Amino acid sequence: MQRLLELLTMEQDWSSEMMEMKELSSILQQNGIVGAGGAGFPTYAKLDERAETIILNCAECEPLLRLHRQLLEKYAQEIVETFHMMGQAVGAKEVVIGIKKAYKKTIEALNEVIGDYPEVRLGLLNEVYPAGDEVVLIYEVTGKVVRPGGLPIESGVAVFNVETVYNVYRALNQETPVVDKLVSVVAEVENPVTVRVPIGTTIEEVVRLAGGVTTKDPVYFIGGPMMGFIGSGSQPVTKTTNAVLVLPEDHLIIQKKRRKSSIDLKRAAACCCQCTMCTDLCPRNRLGHPIEPHLFMRAATCKDLQEPNIFINTMFCSSCGLCEMYSCMQGLSPRSLMAEYKAGLRANGIKPPQGVVPKPVGEEREYRKVPMERLMARLDLTKYDREAPLDEFAVPVRKVKILLSQHIGAPASAVVKRGDKVARGHLIAEPAKGLSVGIHASIDGIVSDVNEKYIIIETQEGRAGNE
Known part of the structure; x- marks a missing residue:
């Protein structure tokens, strides 16, 4: 990042500035950075010189979710510095952090940092739904109305997710691509928690990290209670998996989804x-x-x-x-x-x-x-509104199933074959032509299966257990 900041502060002609943004875009694409929630729009494609304002979305739109405010509180310096750099890269005049007034600890952490960045300000939001919808968020913090069916960039605005920007920081400072994901596990579990797990970990394994379920015949609801979907324990965590709600089968939300x-x-x-x-x-x-x-x-x-x-x-x-x-x-x-x-x-x-x-x-x-x-x-969720503390300790996983399509755009193209030995962070699928990003190994191991939809990697212990 230091090199990028040096280049950005130098006097350059127009073509040099464009090359600098292209350099950053290439880094983000190769490191597989996409929106860490929603549809997973590739982040490099949002870097646009038309962006007069960039907004960091810490509205935590859905009920019960906490991971963005937790991450921003813990890494306020790193995330604000990175977001400031992204603003410089696109030539933004204003950098706004959209955050709810209720997130007092996170706001305190931000206030200790943003004084060093004159163009950065807080856009304080009320505790309403859906404050995190980007069209709503843009209006709340800028007063601009995105046209029906239009993109935010048409209004000179680009919106980025908190975890997405933290992934940019890791790529630039730690040379770490997107190999893991923060996931909140809440509702009918012993110990609600937000954990960092390798991409491709099964939902069932993630739920175990919360100490087990507390209801008979649990249903795994993936994402927030308003816009999520009913999943299964065997499906893998992707770059956009934000939460798992463990709910009883007769819960209102489950019944509505099954109609x-x-x-x-x-x-x-x-x-x-x-x-x-x-x-x-x-x-x-x-x-x-x-x-x-x-x-x-x-x-x-x-x-x-x-x-x-x-x-x-x-x-x-x-x-x-x-x-x-x-x-x-x-x-x-x-x-x-x-x-x-x-x-x-x-x-x-x-x-x-x-x-x-x-x-x-x-x-x-x-x-x-x-x-x-x-x-x-x-929604009968008030009883589940409990703390889900952030736990970033490494989670041992013996097998991962990594999907080649985890984002809007073309699926990545596998560059490994069965039997290949890979290390965590190793590129296993390169960006396809058009809108696409790279995919990386999330654990050390051996590639045990490859097809047009996914790549399976197993550790030596995992392979031995299957034999």
Whole structure:
């Protein structure tokens, strides 16, 4: 990083500055750095000279998750310095750390550091959901509204995840690619914890690190309770796995996820009273985007195609889940039904309309935010709101299954074969053409299987145990 900072502070012509950003982009791509959550957008592709403002997202959007505030508190100096450097690389005028006011310990750690970086400021957020949605976050800390269907960079903004920036720090200072992931294990476990595990570790092994489950017939819910999904104990941790919620089979969240869309549609036809609550509390609608879940529910249940834009506008939905997990008093599922329609539109080549101008943001928006405390109560999660301390001690793993597609874009291409001996950090799959990043061995061992979807690595002890 020191070399990068030296180059950035030198007087350079335009082409030299572009080369410097390209150098940083190459480092991030080769080290496999992607958004450490969500869809895993390759970070190198977000380095753009149009970014006048870059934002560090420490909103911890989903209930029960803590890893970003924990990581930022522990490594405030390293993360702020790295983010400052990234701002210099793209020529950003402003560097903002979006963080909730409630994260007092993390804010204290940041205040001890940011004085050395005049362009860095805190963007304080209220404890509401979904504060971490990047379109919502951008409005809260800059006042800018990203156009419907648009990218933040069109508004001169780029948003980065806390763990992502820490991974940039490790790549530049420790020459460590992305080989592990922080994962919070919470809810029905003995000791909720946030652990660092090798990429490719099974979910079941991760859950064991929390001291075992405390419910019969546990279900592993991967990600946050609002936007996550039901997983299995055998599936591997990827670069975007943030959390595992261990929940009882009869929990509200699990039951909602297991419902069939055909039944949801029939229930909506029978129950939807067009109260408009789903639209009134929709975060994107409140920012002027033309997404109106109540109109979609009416048109879909009545098979009314007179206004096709009602269906096309579902492509502006962020899938935050508020409409079906909180807003609807009838327990209907607008988000799930809209997701199905969106998938159908995409499969038939329909793209979001361009040039849609958002409506002005109304003053009522301030009174239609959903407090996190009330959301957790509605989801029956309050009893699980316990500390999950950060534990970064090395976790011994005998076998990992590393997926070649862990990010938006083209899967990486394997460069190893069965029987190859690899060391932790060794490049095992190179970036493909187009939008792609490298994949690295997360443990020392022998490659026991390779195909177009994944690479399996086993330690000597693991191979011996299988023989």
